[in-house]
Amino acid sequence: MSxxxxxxxxxxxxxxxxxxxxxxxxxIRATFELYGFAPLETxxxxxxxxxxxxxxxxxxxxxxxxxxxxxGATAGDDSLGLHFDLTVPFARYVLxxxxxxxxxxxxxQIQKVWRxxxxxxxxxxxxxxxxxxIVDRDTLAAHxxxxxxxxxxxxxxxxxxxxxxxxxxxxxxxxxxxxxxxxTDPEATLRAVDKLDKIGPAKVADLLAETAGASPAQAKAxxxxxxxxxxxASFADAVHALGVTDPLLExxxxxxxxxxxxxxxxxxxxxxxxxxxxxxxxxxxxxxYETQLAGYERxxxxxxxxxxxxxxxxxxxxYPGVGISIGVTRLLGLLFGAGELSVSRSVPTCVLxxxxxxxxxxxxxxxxxxxxxxxxxxxxxxxxxxxGKQIRYAERRGIPYVWFPGAEGAADEVKDIRSGTQVEAVAxxxxxxxxxxxxxxx
Amino acid sequence: MSxxxxxxxxxxxxxxxxxxxxxxxxxIRATFELYGFAPLETxxxxxxxxxxxxxxxxxxxxxxxxxxxxxGATAGDDSLGLHFDLTVPFARYVLxxxxxxxxxxxxxQIQKVWRxxxxxxxxxxxxxxxxxxIVDRDTLAAHxxxxxxxxxxxxxxxxxxxxxxxxxxxxxxxxxxxxxxxxTDPEATLRAVDKLDKIGPAKVADLLAETAGASPAQAKAxxxxxxxxxxxASFADAVHALGVTDPLLExxxxxxxxxxxxxxxxxxxxxxxxxxxxxxxxxxxxxxYETQLAGYERxxxxxxxxxxxxxxxxxxxxYPGVGISIGVTRLLGLLFGAGELSVSRSVPTCVLxxxxxxxxxxxxxxxxxxxxxxxxxxxxxxxxxxxGKQIRYAERRGIPYVWFPGAEGAADEVKDIRSGTQVEAVAxxxxxxxxxxxxxxx
Numbered sequence: 001m002s003x004x005x006x007x008x009x010x011x012x013x014x015x016x017x018x019x020x021x022x023x024x025x026x027x028i029r030a031t032f033e034l035y036g037f038a039p040l041e042t043x044x045x046x047x048x049x050x051x052x053x054x055x056x057x058x059x060x061x062x063x064x065x066x067x068x069x070x071x072g073a074t075a076g077d078d079s080l081g082l083h084f085d086l087t088v089p090f091a092r093y094v095l096x097x098x099x100x101x102x103x104x105x106x107x108x109q110i111q112k113v114w115r116x117x118x119x120x121x122x123x124x125x126x127x128x129x130x131x132x133x134i135v136d137r138d139t140l141a142a143h144x145x146x147x148x149x150x151x152x153x154x155x156x157x158x159x160x161x162x163x164x165x166x167x168x169x170x171x172x173x174x175x176x177x178x179x180x181x182x183x184t185d186p187e188a189t190l191r192a193v194d195k196l197d198k199i200g201p202a203k204v205a206d207l208l209a210e211t212a213g214a215s216p217a218q219a220k221a222x223x224x225x226x227x228x229x230x231x232x233a234s235f236a237d238a239v240h241a242l243g244v245t246d247p248l249l250e251x252x253x254x255x256x257x258x259x260x261x262x263x264x265x266x267x268x269x270x271x272x273x274x275x276x277x278x279x280x281x282x283x284x285x286x287x288x289y290e291t292q293l294a295g296y297e298r299x300x301x302x303x304x305x306x307x308x309x310x311x312x313x314x315x316x317x318x319y320p321g322v323g324i325s326i327g328v329t330r331l332l333g334l335l336f337g338a339g340e341l342s343v344s345r346s347v348p349t350c351v352l353x354x355x356x357x358x359x360x361x362x363x364x365x366x367x368x369x370x371x372x373x374x375x376x377x378x379x380x381x382x383x384x385x386x387x388g389k390q391i392r393y394a395e396r397r398g399i400p401y402v403w404f405p406g407a408e409g410a411a412d413e414v415k416d417i418r419s420g421t422q423v424e425a426v427a428x429x430x431x432x433x434x435x436x437x438x439x440x441x442x
Numbered sequence: 443m444s445x446x447x448x449x450x451x452x453x454x455x456x457x458x459x460x461x462x463x464x465x466x467x468x469x470i471r472a473t474f475e476l477y478g479f480a481p482l483e484t485x486x487x488x489x490x491x492x493x494x495x496x497x498x499x500x501x502x503x504x505x506x507x508x509x510x511x512x513x514g515a516t517a518g519d520d521s522l523g524l525h526f527d528l529t530v531p532f533a534r535y536v537l538x539x540x541x542x543x544x545x546x547x548x549x550x551q552i553q554k555v556w557r558x559x560x561x562x563x564x565x566x567x568x569x570x571x572x573x574x575x576i577v578d579r580d581t582l583a584a585h586x587x588x589x590x591x592x593x594x595x596x597x598x599x600x601x602x603x604x605x606x607x608x609x610x611x612x613x614x615x616x617x618x619x620x621x622x623x624x625x626t627d628p629e630a631t632l633r634a635v636d637k638l639d640k641i642g643p644a645k646v647a648d649l650l651a652e653t654a655g656a657s658p659a660q661a662k663a664x665x666x667x668x669x670x671x672x673x674x675a676s677f678a679d680a681v682h683a684l685g686v687t688d689p690l691l692e693x694x695x696x697x698x699x700x701x702x703x704x705x706x707x708x709x710x711x712x713x714x715x716x717x718x719x720x721x722x723x724x725x726x727x728x729x730x731y732e733t734q735l736a737g738y739e740r741x742x743x744x745x746x747x748x749x750x751x752x753x754x755x756x757x758x759x760x761y762p763g764v765g766i767s768i769g770v771t772r773l774l775g776l777l778f779g780a781g782e783l784s785v786s787r788s789v790p791t792c793v794l795x796x797x798x799x800x801x802x803x804x805x806x807x808x809x810x811x812x813x814x815x816x817x818x819x820x821x822x823x824x825x826x827x828x829x830g831k832q833i834r835y836a837e838r839r840g841i842p843y844v845w846f847p848g849a850e851g852a853a854d855e856v857k858d859i860r861s862g863t864q865v866e867a868v869a870x871x872x873x874x875x876x877x878x879x880x881x882x883x884x
Contacts, residue, residue: 002490015480036791036821066558116508349478379478
C-alpha cells in the first residue's frame with residue numbers, strides 16, 4: 001500500500017494537538033454547564049429539504065448515499081445530507097421533541113459539521129462547533145440575548161488564548177434606521193453594508209444605490225450608522241445624533257444597551273457595540289454577535305450568532321431563540337498554525353514502570369495497578385530492554401517519571417527523569433505533584 | 443413546517459440521556475488515559491478504495507458528494523465515504539504519519555461511525571465507538587494482547603451497568619488445530635464454526651463438509667475444539683486432550699494462557715477462554731475478544747477486537763497491532779431500552795436564582811456569578827413570575843436548590859426544594875453537598 005496523503009479541508013491533529021483540543025473542549029463544556037445548559041447531540045444527517053431551507057448555503061451541502069443502494073429503494077437515504085451547522089438541526093430537534101422538552105430550553109451542542117466550501121486558512125470542510133442556544137415557546141425574553149456574551153466570555157477566557165472582543169449589534173437598529181430614512185428593502189441594504197470590511201465605504205455607497213435604491217444622502221446615513229462603535233451605552237447617543245426616529249430603532253437601541261450594560265457589569269471590555277456587524281443574510285431578528293481574537297482579526301469571527309424568531313415553527317406555535325457558536329477548529333487551526341499552543345507531553349502517561357526482565361512483567365503490572373488506583377496515568381514498559389533504553393522511551397514522550405520495582409525485597413524507586421532525582425517510593429502511597437499528574441496545556 | 447420525524451437507525455438521545463452518555467464517555471476516556479493511551483481523532487471520511495479494502499463491508503459504506511459538484515471537478519469528493527469503523531482510519535493514519543509517531547504507539551479514539559446496515563435493536567446506522575489500539579513497527583510483543591482486557595475491564599466496571607465477561611480466543615489455536623487435523627482451508631473452516639450460535643452444531647458439521655471439505659471426524663474435532671471454554675489456563679489441557687499437535691496451535695495456546703492468567707491476576711472472573719469466538723472473516727491473526735453484557739447476551743458482543751498483523755504496511759515495513767472497541771451506542775441503546783440507566787436531573791443546573799422583579803435581575807445575576815465562581819452550576823430564573831412558579835421551573839427540571847436574593851439588606855436564603863428546608867446563605871461562601879453539585883448517574 002502506498003503512503004496515504006491528507007485530504008484538503010479535513011484537518012487531523014496530532015495526538016498532542018488532540019490533547020490540547022480536548023482541554024479546550026472540556027473547559028468550554030464546563031462553562032456551558034456552569035450556566036445550566038443541558039447537553040444535546042443530534043445525528044450528523046438531516047433531510048436535504050431541511051438543509052436547503054436557508055437557500056444560500058445549498059452549494060455547501062454534502063449529500064450521502066449508500067454505496068449499494070437497492071435499485072427499488074425509496075428515496076430515503078438519497079435525500080440525506082451532512083449538517084453544515086448545529087442551529088438548523090437544533091431547530092428541527094425542538095420541533096420534533098417539543099412535547100418532551102421544558103421551555104425555555106437551554107442546550108449546548110459540541111459536534112463536527114461539514115461544508116463543501118473551498119478550503120483555506122481558517123476554513124475547513126470538516127470542523128467542530130460548540131454552540132449554546134436558548135429557545136422558548138411563542139416569546140423569548142430579551143434578557144437571554146444579554147446572557148450569551150457572559151457565557152462566551154467566561155468560556156473563552158478560561159482558555160490559554162489571546163484576549164477576545166465580542167462585537168454586538170441589533171438587527172432592529174439597522175432595520176428601524178433604514179425604514180426611518182425611507183429605505184424599503186432592509187435585506188438588500190444589510191447585504192450591501194455587510195461588505196464594508198471587504199470593499200470599503202465608497203463601493204458600499206455605490207452598491208446601496210444600485211441594489212437598495214438609496215439616494216446619496218440615504219447611503220451616507222447608512223454608512224454613518226455602520227461607523228458607530230462604543231464599548232458602552234454611549235453608542236445610543238451617537239445613533240440619536242443622526243436624527244432618525246423609528247419605533248423599531250428605539251426597541252433595538254434599548255435591547256442593545258441592555259446587552260452592553262449587562263456585559264460591562266460582568267466583565268468590562270468584553271463587549272463592544274459595533275453597528276457594522278450584520279451577519280450576512282441569515283435568519284437573525286435581534287441581537288447579533290461576532291468575536292475577534294486579538295492578533296487574528298484578519299481571519300474573521302471565531303464565535304458568532306444572534307437572535308432568531310422564525311427558525312422553528314409548527315402551525316401557530318413558534319420557537320424563538322438566541323444562540324452563539326464557537327468555531328473551535330478555526331480557533332485551534334489559527335493558534336496551531338502560529339505555534340501558540342503547546343502541551344507538556346505527547347501522552348497522558350505520568351509514570352512509566354520499568355520491567356527488569358519479562359519474568360518480572362507481572363510485578364511491574366502490579367505496581368502500575370497500584371499507581372492507577374491513585375489516579376496516576378501509568379504505562380508498563382513495552383520491553384525489558386536495558387534501563388537506559390526504557391528511560392529514553394519515557395523521555396521521547398515527555399513522561400516525567402520512571403518507576404523501578406525493587407528486586408528481591410529491595411524498596412521500589414521512582415526517578416524524575418527531568419531532574420535525575422531518584423527516591424524510594426511505595427506504589428499505592430506515592431503520588432506525583434499535582435502539576436505533573438496530567439499534561440499541562442499553555 | 444410540518445413536524446419532523448426520526449430517521450431510522452440514527453438515534454438521538456434526550457438531554458438527560460446525553461448526560462448519561464457523557465458520563466459514560468468521560469469514565470471510559472479517564473480509564474484509557476490512566477493506561478497511557480493518547481487521544482486521536484481522524485476525519486469522518488476516507489478515500490473509498492481504503493474503505494473497500496476489507497471487501498465484505500462494501501455494501502455498508504455511505505458515499506458523500508457535494509450537492510453542487512462542479513461539472514469539471516476531479517473525482518476527489520466523489521470517491522470519499524464515511525468511515526464504518528475506527529480501525530481502518532487508524533491504520534491509514536499510522537501509515538500517513540509513521541515518521542512523526544513514537545512506536546509502540548498507544549492511542550484511543552472515541553468517534554461516531556456510519557454503516558448503511560438495516561437498523562434493528564442494538565444495530566444503528568450512526569453510532570459511537572470507543573477504541574484503543576497499540577501498534578508497533580515490524581513486531582508487536584504478545585503481552586500487549588494481555589493488556590487489552592485489563593483496560594476494558596476497568597473501563598466497563600467503572601460504569602453503572604451489569605457485569606461483563608470478556609471471551610477470548612486466539613486465531614493461531616484455530617488455524618493450528620485445523621491444520622493439525624488435516625484441513626487445508628482455515629478461513630472456510632472458521633467461517634463455518636462462526637455460525638455455531640446461529641445454526642447449531644449439526645448444521646455447522648454439514649457446512650464444514652460442504653465448504654471446507656471436512657470428513658465427519660474432522661468436523662467432530664472442530665466442534666469439540668469450539669466447545670472448550672474455561673475461566674483459566676485449564677482450557678489448554680482440554681485442547682491437548684483432543685490429541686492434535688501443531689507448532690502454531692502450541693504458540694496460540696501459550697499466548698492465550700498468558701492473556702487468561704494476566705486477566706485473572708488483575709480481576710478474577712473477567713476473562714473466559716472461549717474457543718468458539720472467531721470474529722468472522724476479519725483481519726485478525728492472534729488473540730480475539732468479544733464481550734457479553736449479563737442479561738443482554740442475545741444482542742451480541744458490546745466490545746470486540748483482536749490482534750492484526752497485516753492491516754497496515756508500507757513497502758517492507760509493517761505495523762502489527764492489537765485493538766478493541768466498545769460499542770457505546772449499542773450498550774446505551776440496550777440499557778436505555780430496558781430503562782436501566784437514569785440521571786438525577788435533566789439539566790446540569792444545581793441552583794436556580796430567583797428574580798423578584800425585572801429591576802432586580804442584575805442583583806440575581808451577581809448571585810449567580812458568585813455561585814459559578816465556586817463551581818456551582820447556576821441559572822437565573824427566566825422570568826420574574828411569582829416565586830411559586832419559579833420554584834416549579836426548578837422542580838420540573840430536577841434542580842435541587844432555589845436561591846432567593848435578600849430584599850433591601852436582608853440576608854439571602856437558599857431553599858432545598860426536595861425537603862423544603864430554607865436557610866440563610868451568602869453567595870460565594872455557600873456550596874451544595876458534593877452529591878448535589880452535578881447530576882448523579884446510576
